[in-house]
Amino acid sequence: MCPKTSKTTPLLLIGGIGFVIVLVGITGITLINNINLSNIIRLNEKVASDSVSASDNQIKELNYVNNHPKNIYLKLNDTLHADDDNSDDDDDDDVGNGHQGDEAAQEPGGGVMEPPKVSAVIGSDPKSYEGRNLKQNQTTVPASSAVNSSASAPSAATPAVVFPSAATPPPVAAASGPVLPLGWGKDMSNASSDGLIDYEKRARVVQMMEHAWRNYKLYAWGKNELRPLSQRPHSGSIFGSYDLGATIVDGLDTLYIMGLENEYREGRDWIERKFTLDNISAELSVFETNIRFVGGMLTLYAFTGDPLYKEKAQHVADKLLPAFQTPTGIPYALVNTKSGVAKNYGWASGGSSILSEFGTLHLEFAYLSDITGNPLYRERVQTIRQVLKEIEKPKGLYPNFLNPKTGKWGQLHMSLGALGDSYYEYLLKAWLQSGQTDEEAREMYDEAMVAIMDKMVRTSPNGLTYVSDLKFDRLEHKMDHLACFSGGLFALGAATRQNEHRDKYMEVGKGITNTCHESYIRAPTQLGPEAFRFSDAVEARALRSQEKYYILRPETFESYFVLWRLTHDQKYRDWGWEAVLALEKHCRTPHGYCGLRNVYQQEPQKDDVQQSFFLAETLKYLYLLFSDDSVLPLDEWVFNTEAHPLPIKGANQYYRQAPVTLPVSNAS
Ligand code: DMJ
Numbered sequence: 001m002c003p004k005t006s007k008t009t010p011l012l013l014i015g016g017i018g019f020v021i022v023l024v025g026i027t028g029i030t031l032i033n034n035i036n037l038s039n040i041i042r043l044n045e046k047v048a049s050d051s052v053s054a055s056d057n058q059i060k061e062l063n064y065v066n067n068h069p070k071n072i073y074l075k076l077n078d079t080l081h082a083d084d085d086n087s088d089d090d091d092d093d094d095v096g097n098g099h100q101g102d103e104a105a106q107e108p109g110g111g112v113m114e115p116p117k118v119s120a121v122i123g124s125d126p127k128s129y130e131g132r133n134l135k136q137n138q139t140t141v142p143a144s145s146a147v148n149s150s151a152s153a154p155s156a157a158t159p160a161v162v163f164p165s166a167a168t169p170p171p172v173a174a175a176s177g178p179v180l181p182l183g184w185g186k187d188m189s190n191a192s193s194d195g196l197i198d199y200e201k202r203a204r205v206v207q208m209m210e211h212a213w214r215n216y217k218l219y220a221w222g223k224n225e226l227r228p229l230s231q232r233p234h235s236g237s238i239f240g241s242y243d244l245g246a247t248i249v250d251g252l253d254t255l256y257i258m259g260l261e262n263e264y265r266e267g268r269d270w271i272e273r274k275f276t277l278d279n280i281s282a283e284l285s286v287f288e289t290n291i292r293f294v295g296g297m298l299t300l301y302a303f304t305g306d307p308l309y310k311e312k313a314q315h316v317a318d319k320l321l322p323a324f325q326t327p328t329g330i331p332y333a334l335v336n337t338k339s340g341v342a343k344n345y346g347w348a349s350g351g352s353s354i355l356s357e358f359g360t361l362h363l364e365f366a367y368l369s370d371i372t373g374n375p376l377y378r379e380r381v382q383t384i385r386q387v388l389k390e391i392e393k394p395k396g397l398y399p400n401f402l403n404p405k406t407g408k409w410g411q412l413h414m415s416l417g418a419l420g421d422s423y424y425e426y427l428l429k430a431w432l433q434s435g436q437t438d439e440e441a442r443e444m445y446d447e448a449m450v451a452i453m454d455k456m457v458r459t460s461p462n463g464l465t466y467v468s469d470l471k472f473d474r475l476e477h478k479m480d481h482l483a484c485f486s487g488g489l490f491a492l493g494a495a496t497r498q499n500e501h502r503d504k505y506m507e508v509g510k511g512i513t514n515t516c517h518e519s520y521i522r523a524p525t526q527l528g529p530e531a532f533r534f535s536d537a538v539e540a541r542a543l544r545s546q547e548k549y550y551i552l553r554p555e556t557f558e559s560y561f562v563l564w565r566l567t568h569d570q571k572y573r574d575w576g577w578e579a580v581l582a583l584e585k586h587c588r589t590p591h592g593y594c595g596l597r598n599v600y601q602q603e604p605q606k607d608d609v610q611q612s613f614f615l616a617e618t619l620k621y622l623y624l625l626f627s628d629d630s631v632l633p634l635d636e637w638v639f640n641t642e643a644h645p646l647p648i649k650g651a652n653q654y655y656r657q658a659p660v661t662l663p664v665s666n667a668s
Contacts, residue, residue: 196628201577205623206258208583208593212615213255213263215592216247222274223247228592229608237609239289242282245270249296251615253644256303257631258623268300272308277319281338286323286331287357289316291422292612294364295644301371302647302654310371317368317377326404329383331358349410352401358384359398359423362430362441363640370649373658389444396451397470398423414470416452417480417531422641424448425485428493432638435650442497449493450501457508460534464518465511468534477534479515484528484555485641487513488562492634495566510567513559515540517575520556523599526582528556542600551595551607552587554617554643561621565634576625583618617643 212226220226223233224246235241252267277284297313300306322340323331330353332342344351362381369378387407388398394412400419401410414420427445431438457467458475467483469476490509494502519528519540527550529542542548557576564572586604587593593614594606620643624631636652637645647655 198573198626201573201580202623202626204580204584205619205626206260208580208588209251209254209258209615209619209623210260210263211588212592212610212619213247213251213260216251216610216615217266219591220247222270225612226592226610227608228589228594228610229606231591234609237612238285240282242280243274244277244282244293245275246292246612247610247615249275250292250612250642253296253299253303254615254620254623256300257620268306268308271297271312275312277316277337279338281336283334283336284319285357286320286333286335286342287354287360289320290361290364291640291642291644292616294320294368295640295642295646296616298364298367298371298646299640299644302645302652302656305654305656313364313368314372314374317365321376321380324380324383328387328404328407329380330387330402330404330407331361331380331384332404333357344404349401349413351403351405352410353404354419355398355400355402355423356419356421358402358404359388360426360641362426363433363638363646366430366433367646370655370657373661375660385440385444389440393451395455396447397455398448412472414452414456415480415483416456416467416486417469417483421480421482421485424452425489425641428489428496429638429640432492432496433646433648435648436496437649445493446499446501449490449505453501453504453508457512458534459511460515460539461536462539464515464534464539465508466515466534466540467512478531479519479534479540480531481516481519481528481550481553482555484512484516484519485558487511487516487556487559491559491562491566495634509559510563513556513563513572516556516559520575520579520582524602525550525586525596525599525604526578527586527596527599529599545598548598548600549596549607550587550599551609552583552593552611552614552618554613554621557618557621557625558639558643561625562634564625565629573625576622580622613642 215228215231216226219228219231220233222243222245223235224239224242224244225234225237226247227234233241237246239246248267248270252264252271255264255267293316294313297309297316301309301313319337320331320335323333323335323342325342326332333344333348333353335342344353348354362385365377365381369375387402391402391407391409394409397414398420399409399411400413400415402408403410416424424445427441427448431442431445434441436442452467456470456475457465458477459465466477466479467486469478469480487509490505490512492509494505494509516528519532520526522541523529529548529550530553531544531547532540532542534540557579560572560576560579563569564576583593586596587606589606592610594608594610596604597607598604632645636648638648639645649655649657
């Protein structure tokens with residue numbers, strides 16, 4: 001034994017040394033190749049640690065092929081043209097293609113698809129508006145005909161998955177079933193046959209989204225927002241330091257629409273395993289939590305049919321319900337997720353609730369009732385509606401403050417910007433969401449907007465249309481950036497009903513959008529200030545230091561998008577592209593996007609906050625601006641105020657209505 005051992009020992013030693021040399025060599029090469037990937041590795045470690053308990057069968061089948069909104073058309077046409085001899089097999093050519101002063105401050109292409117057609121009054125009038133149409137056929141397809149019909153392997157027409165960035169990390173865990181065939185590479189090689197997709201510009205927006213998401217993942221994963229300069233989480237946001245993943249929930253539908261599959265999977269996975277409001281004692285804004293978390297989850301549920309999102313939406317909404325326990329049913333602004341204690345902001349006029357907050361719950365709560373079968377949520381917002389319908393309105397206008405105990409108005413301040421804005425938005429959109437059956441909402445919208453046009457919309461000496469705030473009887477000739485969404489709102493009001501106000505709505509909508517663009521191009525940064533004023537001396541410029549900032553807000557781009565869809569006037573895309581370039585020049589940093597402290601400086605200081613709405617809204621609207629009209633068509637989808645698209649009842653197969661059940665919520 002011993003001699004044998006002594007002979008073999010040197011051989012083993014030599015062999016071992018050789019093995020170690022080879023191993024070190026391989027490792028060295030690998031390290032060199034990966035030296036610039038350290039951040040990605042770090043990122044994947046972070047995700048992997050989150051994923052440690054997730055087994056494959058916990059990852060729900062995503063079923064993009066059948067459920068992705070871009071494929072609605074393929075499926076619809078498969079159904080509608082099944083017997084159509086004229087249809088060719090060219091599917092390959094189808095391209096999937098603060099409101100309250102917050103912090104006090106959407107193809108076809110060849111094949112069976114026809115080019116987008118339209119109606120002037122969306123969904124009802126066969127004539128085009130200004131010769132432009134959206135989509136003529138408003139088709140309802142039984143849910144069974146398209147959704148979940150085949151979780152099959154990708155067909156020959158399914159393009160390879162090509163992701164824009166080599167830095168995209170691998171999936172956390174493989175999902176069973178087909179993989180997302182969004183076909184970015186095919187789109188690019190096929191070029192636009194109908195001229196409606198601006199591939200290059202849209203790809204740039206996708207890259208921006210990747211950059212924003214990647215850095216959020218690196219430095220703030222699971223936290224609410226990112227501080228790009230300090231490369232750490234932003235705990236001073238409206239959702240505080242609680243790990244609610246606001247950027248994940250807010251940005252996830254944008255990832256889905258853009259086809260960023262890996263990123264989408266990571267976000268869904270985080271929501272499944274980490275997102276909860278149980279066992280935390282957070283004092284949350286009812287409004288912000290609703291529009292970002294409930295709204296985000298509802299859109300994801302509509303897109304995917306994944307019950308996870310329905311459950312989470314209901315979970316969040318239930319946490320908000322205690323805020324509605326007031327004598328009038330007008331909810332408080334803030335609610336503690338543990339105790340259920342609710343209250344209003346100390347600064348709000350005489351303990352008032354805020355119009356843009358309690359008035360911006362209707363879309364989400366109504367849809368939640370329809371997909372859960374629980375009427376309770378709709379009842380809550382219907383109560384708010386009745387209070388607002390019956391209350392006397394000074395000069396036909398809605399003041400920003402309403403006391404939830406007395407049901408009386410607070411200070412007579414009216415605004416289409418901070419504190420008022422999205423209330424008006426939800427009147428029109430509740431009617432649209434209902435399939436244009438909620439006439440009460442449309443009437444309230446028309447009455448309010450006619451009063452606003454009369455009392456608050458003005459034209460500057462040089463012809464700029466703006467909507468001014470009104471304080472008691474005095475116009476303050478100032479317009480908030482937040483009010484820039486109203487260009488699109490007026491235009492959408494015009495495009496959806498042929499009434500006596502239609503031409504005026506369109507004129508005002510275009511005018512406001514133009515003015516907001518002016519507020520951008522009059523700043524050296526080409527980005528617009530938080531508020532801008534009109535006087536004999538200035539037009540569309542901020543005067544006060546505290547209104548010169550830009551926090552990555554979306555409202556102006558939202559109006560560019562809506563006006564583009566309704567008119568196809570190239571200028572709206574040009575304006576959007578100007579904005580993309582300005583964002584890239586001034587707001588992009590190596591680690592995400594920041595707002596600016598003063599848009600009038602050549603080299604403005606950055607604010608070190610990447611707002612969650614930058615991913616939810618700003619980049620989504622810019623992406624849709626460069627997409628064709630079949631991506632989230634406006635006669636099938638209505639956007640909540642955080643740009644989360646919700647399906648239109650009777651017009652959209654993804655509405656996913658549930659049978660009505662008895663109320664089950666125990667949180668009322
Ligand atoms: C978003 O949260 C929503 O658009 C809200 O209605 C207003 N404020 C921000 C974006 O600026």
